[in-house]
Amino acid sequence: xxxxxxxxxxxxxxxxxxxxxxxxxxxxxxxxxxxxxxxxxxxxxxxxxxxxxxxxxxxxxxxxxxxxxxxxxxxxxxxxxxxxxxxxxxxxxxxxxxxxxxxxxxxxxxxxxxxxxxxxxxxxxxxxxxxxxxxxxxxxxxxxxxxxxxxxxxxxxxxxxxxxxxxxxxxxxxxxxxxxxxxxxxxxxxxxxxxxxxxxxxxxxxxxxxxxxxxxxxxxxxxxxxxxxxxxxxxxxxxxxxxxxxxxxxxxxxxxxxxxxxxxxxxxxxxxxxxxxxxxxxxxxxxxxxxxxxxxxxxxxxxxxxxxxxxxxxxxxxxxxxxxxxxxxxxxxxxxxxxxxxxxxx
Amino acid sequence: xxxxxxxxxxxxxxxxxxxxxxxxxxxxxxxxxxxxxxxxxxxxxxxxxxxxxxxxxxxxxxxxxxxxxxxxxxxxxxxxxxxxxxxxxxxxxxxxxxxxxxxxxxxxxxxxxxxxxxxxxxxxxxxxxxxxxxxxxxxxxxxxxxxxxxxxxxxxxxxxxxxxxxxxxxxxxxxxxxxxxxxxxxxxxxxxxxxxxxxxxxxxxxxxxxxxxxxxxxxxxxxxxxxxxxxxxxxxxxxxxxxxxxxxxxxxxxxxxxxxxxxxxxxxxxxxxxxxxxxxxxxxxxxxxxxxxxxxxxxxxxxxxxxxxxxxxxxxxxxxxxxxxxxxxxxxxxxxxxxxxxxxxxxxxxxxx
Amino acid sequence: xxxxxxxxxxxxxxxxxxxxxxxxxxxxxxxxxxxxxxxxxxxxxxxxxxxxxxxxxxxxxxxxxxxxxxxxxxxxxxxxxxxxxxxxxxxxxxxxxxxxxxxxxxxxxxxxxxxxxxxxxxxxxxxxxxxxxxxxxxxxxxxxxxxxxxxxxxxxxxxxxxxxxxxxxxxxxxxxxxxxxxxxxxxxxxxxxxxxxxxxxxxxxxxxxxxxxxxxxxxxxxxxxxxxxxxxxxxxxxxxxxxxxxxxxxxxxxxxxxxxxxxxxxxxxxxxxxxxxxx
Numbered sequence: 001x002x003x004x005x006x007x008x009x010x011x012x013x014x015x016x017x018x019x020x021x022x023x024x025x026x027x028x029x030x031x032x033x034x035x036x037x038x039x040x041x042x043x044x045x046x047x048x049x050x051x052x053x054x055x056x057x058x059x060x061x062x063x064x065x066x067x068x069x070x071x072x073x074x075x076x077x078x079x080x081x082x083x084x085x086x087x088x089x090x091x092x093x094x095x096x097x098x099x100x101x102x103x104x105x106x107x108x109x110x111x112x113x114x115x116x117x118x119x120x121x122x123x124x125x126x127x128x129x130x131x132x133x134x135x136x137x138x139x140x141x142x143x144x145x146x147x148x149x150x151x152x153x154x155x156x157x158x159x160x161x162x163x164x165x166x167x168x169x170x171x172x173x174x175x176x177x178x179x180x181x182x183x184x185x186x187x188x189x190x191x192x193x194x195x196x197x198x199x200x201x202x203x204x205x206x207x208x209x210x211x212x213x214x215x216x217x218x219x220x221x222x223x224x225x226x227x228x229x230x231x232x233x234x235x236x237x238x239x240x241x242x243x244x245x246x247x248x249x250x251x252x253x254x255x256x257x258x259x260x261x262x263x264x265x266x267x268x269x270x271x272x273x274x275x276x277x278x279x280x281x282x283x284x285x286x287x288x289x290x291x292x293x294x295x296x297x298x299x300x301x302x303x304x305x306x307x308x309x310x311x312x313x314x315x316x317x318x319x320x321x322x323x324x325x326x327x328x329x330x331x332x333x334x335x336x337x338x339x340x341x342x343x344x345x346x
Numbered sequence: 347x348x349x350x351x352x353x354x355x356x357x358x359x360x361x362x363x364x365x366x367x368x369x370x371x372x373x374x375x376x377x378x379x380x381x382x383x384x385x386x387x388x389x390x391x392x393x394x395x396x397x398x399x400x401x402x403x404x405x406x407x408x409x410x411x412x413x414x415x416x417x418x419x420x421x422x423x424x425x426x427x428x429x430x431x432x433x434x435x436x437x438x439x440x441x442x443x444x445x446x447x448x449x450x451x452x453x454x455x456x457x458x459x460x461x462x463x464x465x466x467x468x469x470x471x472x473x474x475x476x477x478x479x480x481x482x483x484x485x486x487x488x489x490x491x492x493x494x495x496x497x498x499x500x501x502x503x504x505x506x507x508x509x510x511x512x513x514x515x516x517x518x519x520x521x522x523x524x525x526x527x528x529x530x531x532x533x534x535x536x537x538x539x540x541x542x543x544x545x546x547x548x549x550x551x552x553x554x555x556x557x558x559x560x561x562x563x564x565x566x567x568x569x570x571x572x573x574x575x576x577x578x579x580x581x582x583x584x585x586x587x588x589x590x591x592x593x594x595x596x597x598x599x600x601x602x603x604x605x606x607x608x609x610x611x612x613x614x615x616x617x618x619x620x621x622x623x624x625x626x627x628x629x630x631x632x633x634x635x636x637x638x639x640x641x642x643x644x645x646x647x648x649x650x651x652x653x654x655x656x657x658x659x660x661x662x663x664x665x666x667x668x669x670x671x672x673x674x675x676x677x678x679x680x681x682x683x684x685x686x687x688x689x690x691x692x693x694x695x696x697x698x699x
Numbered sequence: 700x701x702x703x704x705x706x707x708x709x710x711x712x713x714x715x716x717x718x719x720x721x722x723x724x725x726x727x728x729x730x731x732x733x734x735x736x737x738x739x740x741x742x743x744x745x746x747x748x749x750x751x752x753x754x755x756x757x758x759x760x761x762x763x764x765x766x767x768x769x770x771x772x773x774x775x776x777x778x779x780x781x782x783x784x785x786x787x788x789x790x791x792x793x794x795x796x797x798x799x800x801x802x803x804x805x806x807x808x809x810x811x812x813x814x815x816x817x818x819x820x821x822x823x824x825x826x827x828x829x830x831x832x833x834x835x836x837x838x839x840x841x842x843x844x845x846x847x848x849x850x851x852x853x854x855x856x857x858x859x860x861x862x863x864x865x866x867x868x869x870x871x872x873x874x875x876x877x878x879x880x881x882x883x884x885x886x887x888x889x890x891x892x893x894x895x896x897x898x899x900x901x902x903x904x905x906x907x908x909x910x911x912x913x914x915x916x917x918x919x920x921x922x923x924x925x926x927x928x929x930x931x932x933x934x935x936x937x938x939x940x941x942x943x944x945x946x947x948x949x950x951x952x953x954x955x956x957x958x959x960x961x962x963x964x965x966x967x968x969x970x971x972x973x974x975x976x977x978x
Contacts, residue, residue: 024410025351025405025407025410025411025412026410026411026412027405027412028411028412028415030415031415034415035415039803041801041881042797042800042801042803042806043797043803044797045793045794045796045797045800045801045881045885046794046797046798046809048790048793048794048849048850049790049794049797049809049813049850049852049855050809051850052846052847052849052850052851053812053813053816053850053852055831055835055847056824056828056831056847057816057819057824059827059831060824060826060827060828060830060831061819061823061824061827063827063830063831064823064826064827064830067826067830074830074833119721122717123717123718123721126714126717126718127718130711130714131718137964137965139718139722140968141960141964141965141968142722142725142726143721143722143725144964144968145725145726145729145957145960146725146728147971148906148910148956148957148960148967148971149729149910149953149956149957150909150910150912150927150928150952150953151910151912152910152912152928152929152931152932153732153928153931153949153952153953154728156931156932156935156945156946156949157728157729157731157732157946157949158728159935160731160732160735160743160942160946161728161731166743168731168750214724214725214728218725219971219972222968222972223972226972271820274820275820275821275822277822277913278912278913282932282935285935285936299822299825302822302825302826303825303916303917306825306826306829307917312826312830315826316826319822319823319825319826320823322820322822322823323819323820323822323823326820393872396872396876397875398872398875398876417875417878418875418876418878419875419876419877419878423876424876425872425873425876427869427872427873428869429867429869431867431869431870431872431873432873433870433873433874433888434892435891435892444874444877444887445876445877445878448877448878448879448883449878492873492877
């Protein structure tokens with residue numbers, strides 16, 4: 001057998017099955033149309049996205065950059081556009097209402113944002129570890145309801161609750177002041193009645209913030225509950241063996257483990273809260289941002305400039321300024337919390 | 347049913363060339379196994395035959411027609427996948443009949459053919475079940491049924507048994523063999539398991555790094571491996587391969603192994619008796635004890651014994667190498683004992699290196 | 700021992716008290732709006748306001764129909780939400796299939812653009828969106844409200860991720876071998892397998908469109924085209940607002956989603972937090 005061993009390896013040993021000569025084969029004509037169709041096919045499938053993306057995202061974004069350097073009243077049609085350079089941005093810089101709206105936006109973002117999480121984290125923790133799972137779902141679902149309710153409806157309901165003379169909030173405060181034991185705590189109430197929650201400039205923002213907190217805390221509770229559920233029991237057991245009490249377990253084990261969830265929820269809150277529009281818009285009845293523009297957020301202001309005052313160029317400039325601020329805020333958040341937040345502890 | 351020719355098939359993904367100039371002829375009704383280590387390109391080759399992928403160059407010929415531009419459906423090929431790829435939302439009957447439905451076969455005929463196929467594969471009781479309610483072996487049979495129902499011109503198998511446990515694998519192997527004997531459809535069977543290839547195939551194609559190493563019947567591959575790769579790939583436990591060189595002193599040619607041991611070279615030695623070689627000895631050809639005249643004796647030190655039940659695998663230190671020999675006599679041997687192994691001269695393989 | 704059990708029950712009380720108060724605060728406004736919808740204006744503006752269900756629902760209902768074509772507006776909301784939802788479920792799945800089943804030049808660029816577009820805050824889109832709608836002559840049409848969402852990045856991304864995790868490439872190959880065209884694979888093989896993802900997209904879209912206020916606000920101008928959110932907000936500033944009627948309308952406008960939530964709370968919660976929980 002070794003007689004052929006040193007000869008070069010045969011490429012194939014098709015001794016019993018000689019292939020047909022090549023000329024024997026029938027070669028059909030190339031189908032160019034099919035090749036074209038095959039290469040276009042993926043694009044056909046994603047064409048709905050491409051069309052809508054170009055029409056409603058790409059083109060408009062580009063155009064709004066252009067527009068922010070124009071002076072334009074949309075009523076006059078496209079021909080009414082005037083190039084004004086950076087004037088819109090300069091005017092925005094000098095615009096006290098814009099500064100006021102930015103102040104309000106940040107004030108609201110913080111005051112309505114931070115408590116959402118300060119409430120949601122412990123509530124979610126309690127729900128996951130102190131409530132059995134059937135009841136837990138009922139409670140979580142209940143707290144989630146505000147999130148699926150339209151902001152307009154919510155704002156209208158609170159508009160009536162906040163009503164100065166007859167709103168249930170003031171009435172309840174009055175009622176509380178007449179109660180035997182805790183009445184003393186509310187003794188100040190009758191003197192300041194009626195409290196004008198929505199028409200007194202220093203009360204508007206807290207009133208708006210309360211609505212925002214009420215509407216979005218449930219959403220965060222659901223996210224954090226989902227986070228706490230992912231923490232395996234043996235990690236707690238290990239912490240117990242190491243001598244952690246319940247509070248230390250929460251602080252040193254549970255909280256770091258749900259960091260990715262906190263990071264995500266905070267990202268949503270930051271981006272969402274810097275764009276608050278509907279709550280202040282309805283609660284101030286859609287005029288110029290309430291008394292002293294105390295409820296005027298930047299989104300709200302941008303709407304006023306564009307659609308009430310019909311200065312689309314200026315509105316475009318404001319929207320880019322707001323975008324820049326959101327981008328910076330998000331970047332800062334990512335810079336400080338991003339790495340830990342996205343990696344988590346798993 | 348038809349023959350298959352692959353002519354100069356090459357396939358590249360980006361800069362990496364996965365298949366290099368592949369030529370294979372498969373006759374009508376033949377069962378061919380494509381074997382090779384993972385990443386050797388065998389699955390890619392199967393996909394090119396099926397029409398799921400296009401070759402970078404070369405032609406796929408079915409019967410007498412070049413089918414490069416045809417879809418799998420137009421090629422009328424059927425394929426059994428490693429994961430079975432059953433449609434999870436359809437029951438067994440719908441899974442088997444799906445391709446007929448796509449081809450617009452009338453409902454009554456679909457039902458008839460599905461029933462016939464199910465009968466062949468012993469699936470009649472399971473026709474209304476969903477894949478998730480089936481065992482691994484049953485899923486495997488459904489996948490076969492799906493391929494069988496359409497009378498394809500070519501049957502393609504992509505490692506169809508690798509997800510089954512060992513016992514079931516043997517059983518399904520027999521079933522595939524029986525089935526092929528019955529329907530005689532030209533079949534291409536991809537596997538990395540040489541035993542599967544040896545037991546099933548009429549001929550085996552061994553691939554490594556995108557190049558065909560050898561094509562031949564199981565027996566040819568076993569007795570006349572074309573190169574060390576094939577030699578090491580076929581057979582279990584695998585062949586002992588030792589490096590060395592041929593030296594000539596006068597009329598006698600010797601093999602001088604690396605490590606200083608010298609073996610006599612059989613008189614059927616090659617003409618060009620110089621240069622480096624690799625010699626191969628199958629463990630099952632190495633017998634304990636001195637051999638009759640004409641055989642090669644190898645003396646070494648026993649390192650350890652691996653019992654497998656029917657036979658023992660002896661690991662023997664020989665020069666700087668450790669070689670494996672099988673011992674069917676199940677002798678009790680002391681560790682580190684000196685053992686002599688004999689090899690019939692005609693069982694020594696010599697490859698150019 | 701006894702102090703320990705006492706302190707235990709005290710913490711339990713605190714825990715449950717905390718949870719109960721949270722739940723009460725959450726549902727109070729809903730109870731309140733339902734009650735207010737059943738009272739006359741005089742009752743609502745009495746002090747203290749009535750904390751019970753009144754018997755003036757029918758009158759409020761009459762008033763509601765006087766101040767807005769309630770059922771027409773409800774129908775409009777339903778149309779917009781339904782069309783947008785059906786369109787999004789279908790087209791997002793279709794595009795997701797395109798990103799899932801094919802490898803093609805430029806795919807990563809388009810996919811990257813798509814993911815990036817999810818980061819663009821909606822407020823930045825407000826003016827450009829208005830302008831596009833104006834250029835296309837779609838002002839004051841429902842089409843302009845639901846159409847831009849039918850192939851939205853979020854939905855496509857979600858469905859594609861689901862496909863990647865639940866459908867093997869071999870299944871697509873099997874369907875090709877069985878003779879399916881790509882559209883047939885999408886329709887007969889993939890669609891039945893991505894129902895959960897489609898449900899998620901549907902839920903998110905329907906809720907979003909039903910509650911949508913911003914785009915109707917800038918797109919719609921004729922009252923007979925108004926959707927619920929816009930119509931309700933437009934009667935807020937009436938002189939002598941008939942609060943009972945407005946509250947009744949507000950309550951009715953929330954009712955469909957609340958009822959749906961009663962039955963599908965798990966799916967709706969999972970859908971609306973889908974981005975968060977799956978990371």
